[in-house]
Amino acid sequence: MLLAIETSCDDTCAAVLDGARILSNVISSQAAAHEGFGGVVPEVAARHHLELATPVVEAALAEAGVTLDEIEAVAATAGPGLIGALLVGISTAKGIAAARRLPFVPVDHLQGHVAANFLEPEPLEPPFLCLIASGGHTMLAGVRDHEGYELLGQTLDDAAGEAFDKSARLLGLGYPGGPPIQREAEGGDPEAFEMPVAMTRNPGLDFSFSGLKTAVLYRCRELGPEGVQERRADLAASFQAAVVGQLTAKLKRALKKGDWGAVALGGGVAANGPLREAVGVLCEEMGVRLKLVPIALCTDNAAMIGSAARYAEPIAYPDYLGYDAFASGETSAAVPH
Amino acid sequence: MGLSPQGRPRHATGLLAEVEAAVGAAGGWEAVDLIAVGLGPGTFTGLRVGIATARGLGASRGLPVRGVCTLDALAAGIGEAGDSSVPYPSQATKRNSRMVLPVLDGWRGEVFAALYAPGGERIWEPAVYRPEELAAQIAGLEAPPSVAGSGAVRFRHELARDGVPIPDDSDPVHRVAARHVCALAAVAGEEADGLAPIYLRPPDAERWRERDASQRAK
Numbered sequence: 001m002l003l004a005i006e007t008s009c010d011d012t013c014a015a016v017l018d019g020a021r022i023l024s025n026v027i028s029s030q031a032a033a034h035e036g037f038g039g040v041v042p043e044v045a046a047r048h049h050l051e052l053a054t055p056v057v058e059a060a061l062a063e064a065g066v067t068l069d070e071i072e073a074v075a076a077t078a079g080p081g082l083i084g085a086l087l088v089g090i091s092t093a094k095g096i097a098a099a100r101r102l103p104f105v106p107v108d109h110l111q112g113h114v115a116a117n118f119l120e121p122e123p124l125e126p127p128f129l130c131l132i133a134s135g136g137h138t139m140l141a142g143v144r145d146h147e148g149y150e151l152l153g154q155t156l157d158d159a160a161g162e163a164f165d166k167s168a169r170l171l172g173l174g175y176p177g178g179p180p181i182q183r184e185a186e187g188g189d190p191e192a193f194e195m196p197v198a199m200t201r202n203p204g205l206d207f208s209f210s211g212l213k214t215a216v217l218y219r220c221r222e223l224g225p226e227g228v229q230e231r232r233a234d235l236a237a238s239f240q241a242a243v244v245g246q247l248t249a250k251l252k253r254a255l256k257k258g259d260w261g262a263v264a265l266g267g268g269v270a271a272n273g274p275l276r277e278a279v280g281v282l283c284e285e286m287g288v289r290l291k292l293v294p295i296a297l298c299t300d301n302a303a304m305i306g307s308a309a310r311y312a313e314p315i316a317y318p319d320y321l322g323y324d325a326f327a328s329g330e331t332s333a334a335v336p337h
Numbered sequence: 338m339g340l341s342p343q344g345r346p347r348h349a350t351g352l353l354a355e356v357e358a359a360v361g362a363a364g365g366w367e368a369v370d371l372i373a374v375g376l377g378p379g380t381f382t383g384l385r386v387g388i389a390t391a392r393g394l395g396a397s398r399g400l401p402v403r404g405v406c407t408l409d410a411l412a413a414g415i416g417e418a419g420d421s422s423v424p425y426p427s428q429a430t431k432r433n434s435r436m437v438l439p440v441l442d443g444w445r446g447e448v449f450a451a452l453y454a455p456g457g458e459r460i461w462e463p464a465v466y467r468p469e470e471l472a473a474q475i476a477g478l479e480a481p482p483s484v485a486g487s488g489a490v491r492f493r494h495e496l497a498r499d500g501v502p503i504p505d506d507s508d509p510v511h512r513v514a515a516r517h518v519c520a521l522a523a524v525a526g527e528e529a530d531g532l533a534p535i536y537l538r539p540p541d542a543e544r545w546r547e548r549d550a551s552q553r554a555k
């Protein structure tokens with residue numbers, strides 16, 4: 001059995017896996033702590049992780065009904081992410097592993113999102129295309145085996161979830177921005193405002209969302225505070241349609257380029273209803289299978305880190321005592337091939 | 338056994354190996370019945386690496402983990418060294434007769450300090466000071482205290498006034514020793530402070546938010 005810890009952003013997570021089976025998957029969200037800032041504050045996140053890490057691990061063990069005596073390895077997200085946040089999870093994991101001479105498994109966070117699809121029930125076998133969109137990352141991964149992925153496209157500026165958060169802030173909606181924008185958009189006209197569906201003329205598979213956020217900013221300025229209030233639903237719907245449009249356009253292009261039998265979605269933005277629907281329509285049109293993992297496995301969680309750890313290289317005691325985290329923008333030997 | 342999470346985030350890479358070496362020297366984990374950890378003040382990341390590691394080890398071995406204020410540990414070392422470390426014997430009175438002022442480098446041109454009576458009780462709670470601010474506080478004391486620590490070394494020029502003696506930079510009294518963290522934890526008892534880090538500073542973003550709010554209020 002495997003214990004996994006994930007603390008790369010603003011959720012403190014621990015899980016226990018028995019093979020591909022999830023015995024527990026505990027997530028303690030800090031979203032409320034960051035709400036007043038309109039985004040994740042690294043130092044605030046790290047402080048919360050420290051308070052929550054050990055209790056969350058203990059809750060995961062208790063919920064799984066196992067003790068540490070049954071755990072054979074300890075995994076943790078090594079990066080990319082917020083360095084102070086990652087270090088809390090890694091230090092906790094290394095401490096637990098070292099005192100029991102257990103192996104430690106550092107895991108790449110994005111490989112974790114991919115590996116969420118290997119979990120039971122109904123694990124998805126490679127090859128498949130995986131679209132991962134969250135507040136921290138937006139990428140299109142070609143998955144041909146369990147150990148890694150090919151990076152087919154990624155955002156050149158903001159992440160898709162970041163665009164949701166920033167636009168929600170402009171529209172006077174809460175943080176995180178995804179759920180309130182989706183709710184607000186339900187009563188709006190997605191064609192009311194013209195938004196740039198960026199990068200569709202660009203032949204590659206990369207994404208860009210900063211122009212979209214700027215477009216929302218300009219519409220808000222033109223409308224003024226009262227106008228924004230009046231047209232909020234239309235603005236939210238137009239913005240959301242543009243994000244969904246860009247993500248599905250690139251997905252369609254990738255499907256045409258390769259021989260992919262299935263599509264999987266991951267990341268917090270994959271919880272967005274209209275995106276799920278649009279990708280569903282696309283998959284039907286293209287004749288490929290769509291795999292939607294439960295939302296609790298889309299957003300950051302430790303079960304996906306445990307799933308990736310099953311195929312990663314474990315480090316035996318004592319070789320990991322000096323193992324360090326790698327932050328966003330840094331690379332490490334643990335980066336997938 | 339104790340962990341003293343002083344200093345930079347590189348402790349993420351060095352700490353656990355030192356712990357394992359210390360545990361090995363003590364005869365293995367079976368010989369350990371309490372884990373002690375320095376709670377700070379110190380670097381935010383360094384404190385968290387130390388405390389998270391200690392809690393991980395504690396959970397793994399089923400051992401209690403007890404936190405100790407890092408300034409308390411430094412003060413214990415200064416008190417133990419007594420006046421033997423004071424470079425001016427003419428001013429030295431008998432051991433432990435002075436008040437003790439541990440001063441840690443707090444970066445950003447500031448220091449962390451607390452004042453202790455000769456018997457060890459705290460007189461000033463841990464706080465952040467600008468060096469000249471602390472010097473003025475020291476000047477208001479009846480007699481110069483024993484001053485040491487990384488902050489005393491860095492701000493020797495500002496603090497070593499009015500006959501306040503500060504030992505040579507190379508003197509070990511300036512360093513926090515894990516054995517003092519252990520000794521204090523061993524006598525602290527169950528009602529010890531818990532394991533909350535002693536940050537002494539809010540996250541920067543919170544300061545900005547407060548500033549923004551006060552500007553909006555104007």
Ligand SMILES: [Zn+2]
Binds near residue numbers: 300
């Ligand atoms: Zn993620």
